[in-house]
Amino acid sequence: MTTRPVLELRRVSAHYGPIQVLREVSLQIQPGEIVCLLGGNASGKTTTLKTILGYVVPTHGDVVFDGQRVNGLPTQRLVALGLSMVPENRRLFQRMTVRENLELGCYLRMDRAEIAADLDRVFTLFPRMADRIDQRAGTLSGGEQQMVAVARALMARPKVLLMDEPSMGLAPVLVEQNFEIIRQVNQQGTTILVVEQNANMALSIADRGYVLQTGAIVLAGSARELLDDPQMRAAYLGEM
Amino acid sequence: MADQIVPTDAPVGAGAGLLPAQGVSARRAVTLGLVAGVVAVFVSANGMVSEFAERDVIAELSLGVLWVLMIPLIVGSLAGQAPAVLQGFAAPRPGWRNPAGGALAGLLAAVVMAAFILLIDAVNVRDVLINVRPDLVETEPRLLTFGQGVGAGVALVLAVYAALGALGGALHLLPDRWRRAVVAGVVWLIVMGVLSSLVSQVLRGIQSTTNIWTAPLADALYQGGALTAPAAAVVFVVGAGLYLLLTRPRRTPARVRVRRLPDRSQRIVRVATLAVALLLLGLLPQVLGPFLSDVLNFAGIFLLMALGLNIVVGFAGLLDLGYVAFFAVGAYTAAVLTSPQSSLGVGWIFWAAIPFVVLAAAVAGLLVGTPVLRMRGDYLAIVTLGFGEIARLLFLSDWLKPIFGGAQGIIRVGDVPLAPGVEAGGAQPRLFFYVVFTFVLLAAYISYALQDSRIGRAWMAMREDELVAETMGVNIVAAKLWAFVIGAILAGFGGALFAAKVGSVFPHSFEVIVSITVLVLIIVGGIASVPGVVVGALILVGLPEILREFEEYRFLLYGALLIFMMVRRPEGFIPNTRRVTELHEQELQQDAWLRAKETE
């Protein structure tokens, strides 16, 4: 923990109407890490994510991205600063081609030569995608769509990649495959924050993790520590 | 799962660890002030100020000037309001910031207005803005500058607006309940002033039917259509007092007290309440007098249609913009059968025509409903709108003139016989009220009965998701056609009553605006909510009739009200509890969060 965190929440509180939904949440992500944020339904996971993305403005505390205070900054500004996300359920633009989807991924970038290079990099990561480039995204299989979704997010050259529930709604085989992709992407140097309900799966690839409950961080530590924590095991890992 | 649950109703105040609250926002005050200035200029430039300069509302204060003065007052109150108290934060303490915020907003509104005054003084804009009349600034009574010349006027405008803004902001120095009481008093004052002729009519009506000595009250309250100064004071005090009285703390709501009674007594209370309510409603037309009864009948006919459309749109989720077609079918069926002057010339009595109205409306419902079975949402909207226009044009056409009379319509539509020798028509509005009322009650009863019936549940399921409904075994074709048919029949009743009330039918009564009005009133009232529809009909149909003196400004205000209402309260006046949740996605999330917290 010597380097400057690339993304940091400092005692962030947030409200829906008058009701508080985040209670002084603090977390840090160092460059190159995979960090997971765990929590059940309505634990504040989604709100945390929304706060990072600027949808929800913190009523107290700061969101710091790459050394800059970004509370409530419009999402497009955050994307420009180097934040990118793979949304839950992939959410490709079904009516557009794979190429158009990837182009939208680098919507804010103007460096054409670099974009072409990035496209090649994505093809080496996902060789199958080159064949499908002019196909409509809606016609791809579920696994292929997941690849496009990750590739699209990578096209923005993110400093931090957020992944929202990558295991949601996928067959177990695909979940495995998915987490393998995450690991690969991380190995190529991208910092990743995974938001997950499936704690087992997430902790298997993460370096560190945080556990949210009713809007507050209740546990934090390395993946190993969390896997060994008795309270954690009881609550999330299905061991009674 | 040991987790600390922070009680949501934890006392807020000087508690330790609470974060300081945000104060009145100067930025917000600036924005609001500028907007208010634009609004003030708008009502001056479009002639509302001049037009109502003669119409006194409270003593010497005219409605025209009231428009202008209310704007800084309201904006001051908005600008001087501190943000809502957030959980975990200390409540903001009222202080100098509240009036200051108000004054700032008022001052900025004044600056915009002053710019306008200087502009119209320097340049002749009347060639384009025809309603910028000289009485605003140049000639007496110089409405915008309070009777002063331009120089002194501008200074006065700045001072008065800022003062009113500060006054509005200072309201927030009062405790909540007292502030609301003051607002209630002011609202009462304005309502009583604007509706002067209505109030005096009702007071005189009460005296003429009940012999209670109320007419002198009208004379005491009003002079030349305006509240007298002492009367205004009394109205304010009574309005504010009533509010305080009704919101006394520790008073158990009647509803709760009734619920505490044993079952048997509860039933007695309910029946008694119903009986009293019916008795009061029965007396209503006698109290209101013929004119207001007539307005009420008109609103009632719209209410009948609204209840019908509520079944189609609110329950079944089918957006129908051509509802007026069924209204027209009902009216023309009744007219053709009951008028001795029609093509058939049979001149039946009203009740004999009713089965045929039902039949004709049902057939029309099927004719419209069948082709649109496959269409959804906006396709449905425009196609039904088309059907509405088709119906009107056919009734109007020279082609079908031998049957429906074309542009000349059908006259001498029969009255509604109630007893031998007693007939209710447009000339007997107080009697006709009972006819309308009966039909409305029938429609409300049908609505409630259907809501909890098998078909009602089928509709709700269909509204949420047609496919899921179908997999659950709902017969979509039957459900849709039933909705159209029942909706059509209720509109048909409305049409028949309309024909009997007006005594004649002309195609011009069936323009697309009728469909839109009915749709608007169910949504503004609260979609799928029967009480909401009732309130919507009374307010949106009754009020414009009463506010006739506003002429073309009626529609301007109507449009502004619709926008404001939808932006501020999209669920309507009295929402259907089941549907509110759908409207407030955020609150839904919040509820889920709270529920989850409770179970954790």
Place this chain on the structure above:
Amino acid sequence: MAETPLAPKGPLAARRVLQLPLVDGFLWVVRISAVVVIVVGAYNSLTSGRLSGQQWRDLIVFGIAQGSIYGLIALGYSMVYGVLRFINFAHGEVFMIGAMTGYYVSSALSGTALWRSAPFAGLFVVLLCCMTMSALVALGLERIAYRPLRGKPRLIPFITAIGASFFLQYTVATLFGVDVKAYPAVPVLDGSISVGGFRILRVHLLVIVAAVVMMIALYFYIEKTRAGRAMRAVAEDQETARLMGIDVDRTIARVFAVGGAMAGAAGLLFGLVFQNVNFFSGFLPGIKAFTSAVLGGIGNILGAMVGGLTLGSVESLGPSLVLSGLDIPAAHQLKDVVAFSALVLVLIFRPTGILGERVGGERG
């Protein structure tokens, strides 16, 4: 806004609905009788010799010219619908404000040297003013009346739009008066030219050319530019578009601005063709344009134009060709009956409009 890809879409449900023999049979009766009525009416009309060949050709040109105006207004409906899935009922008023602006600007210019020496340059100036004004009004509407209601059920912004429609109409009426405003004459647009046996009024030619040019420009803007791609992305999935770094608010505002500008242009063309405008001029063309958008397949840019042209032609030709052939008196009084019947028939044959995509108009 997002449509879950798991749930099957409307046509599937529709197919099941139509398995019912009664409904199906009824619709077939409607279809067949419509065809019979059209054929018989047209045969009678054409053989009666009531109208000459030249007159029939005239009717076609009139229909196309009127349809071009409908199409231009319909573009705005379609664009907004494509992105927000709601009917901007006040769009007709945006069009009317364009026509009003055209009146004031062209009246101011009509005495100047520019108007006499370079009439088309003058008209271009007026066109820019109309488009700017309408775009500004559309932007204002979006900001004040629609943006706060994003994500609410679609009936809510629809009612707001009705309110906005009234408000704009009577704002114009009370600020500028209710009287009919007569456009100044543009001599260069008088007269007609002949193209392949078709006699075309110059003003109609201008309308048709302008509509085609704007339509093509708009098509390229949406399909080929970065801003257009952003619009399509927002149309498909706002949340995800935001994650791509697209400023959703600005993109939606831009959709309103572009749609408004098209309506403003249509307003000026309307003023030039009909030489009159008043505060109520937007209402009926608005409804017709909305009909055109649905007829062509709402949400589809090309469809809006096709729908407009179809509607214009049906209105122009229908009464003379079909109704008069059936000996119906005062056939032109029933012009709108023909227009809306055509809409119903087209939608019975093709429930998503002439060029409609299957995804459009669902999720009622």
Place this chain on the structure above:
Amino acid sequence: MSGHRSLVAPAVISVIALIAAACAPDDEEAAPEEFSPGPLGAVTVAPDDPIMIGVIQAISGDTASLGVDQVRAIDLAIADRGGELLGHPVETQVEDDACLAEGGTTAAQALVANPQVMGVLGTSCSGAAVPAMEILAETGIATISGSNTSPALTSDLEGTQGAANQPGYFRTSHNDVVQGQAAAEFAFTELGAQRAATIHDGDPYTEGLATAFGTSFTELGGEVVLATAISKGDTDMRPVLTEVAAATPDIVFFPIFQPEADFIVQQAKDFPALAETQKMMGADGLLSDTFVVIPQTEGMYFSGPATPTGSAYEDFVAAYQAEFGEAPIQAFHAHSYDAANMLMDAVEEVAVEEDDGTLQIDRQALMDQLYATEDFEGLTGTLTCDEFGDCADPKIDIVQNTAEQQTIDQVRGNVLFTFEPGE
């Protein structure tokens, strides 16, 4: 709850029936001792109380100018008598009907609610008069309109009672039948037209007039080659004009309103068969200063009630101008002025003054007095009422808009033909 509901409905209905029976109308007024009122009752005006005249006119909406003009004329008629009648001040209660049937009902209801209203002046539009008269006749209030023209309200002038005719209804304006005859006769005899086309816009007034014209034109021996219609709000008239042109009429009669008529004349210039504007003929609805300035109306004919002449009328116009800052706008102001005077004259005849200054106006007597009106000298001519309430001295002028005419008044003055029935 649902168990109770089945009981509620019948209970409610029976309660309502009871209330309805109990509240049967009881509108009769207590009769004073000395004066015995007729079958319709009487209006009692206490000493120093005003005599109330109800006014129903269209003062909002697109026909507002029609009503505003007449309201002003009525005010002038009252002012001409010093605002007094039989020592009582005269006041008006003005109700707006917006030219709609529904509006007519509400307005009439508002007047009936005031027992002091002894007579009504109005309505502006025939469509509003039909339902309004049902209510006013029920109460027995005599009503005189200055601008209704529908034959249904009175008769077809050949002895057949109109379907909407009610006792107590009078009008000082002409019957449509007369204007139809006038226009047809001018077209057939003066212009020598053999083939006529008519266009209406679905408004009862224009439809009635177009039909009346067609009937008269056929009776005279001409042929109506096309009777067609447009809809209000239409702008593209070219398709319908194609049909009209194909029928090769000698005269096109379109008694409609603005702005639709603007579109017709402006677009007709592109049709060679219709390009001569001497073939176009409109009615009084188009005699407005914004219509006759349209270049394409040059040469057009218009039918309409004759503008009154004589010094009395000139005085009236001068007074109008002085009071309201503009000249009268529409054609029917003088008719309403006459209507107001007819009513007040009749009141002077029938009112019974009691010792204490109380005035009794018997409703039936007032009506009878009005039916007996004979040779009443008004601005619009010499008025005599028939048994159906038609009182007008109907003179219809046909005027032409030629290059010399600049203003509407000049057009109105360019009379080519005056039609008076029975002469």
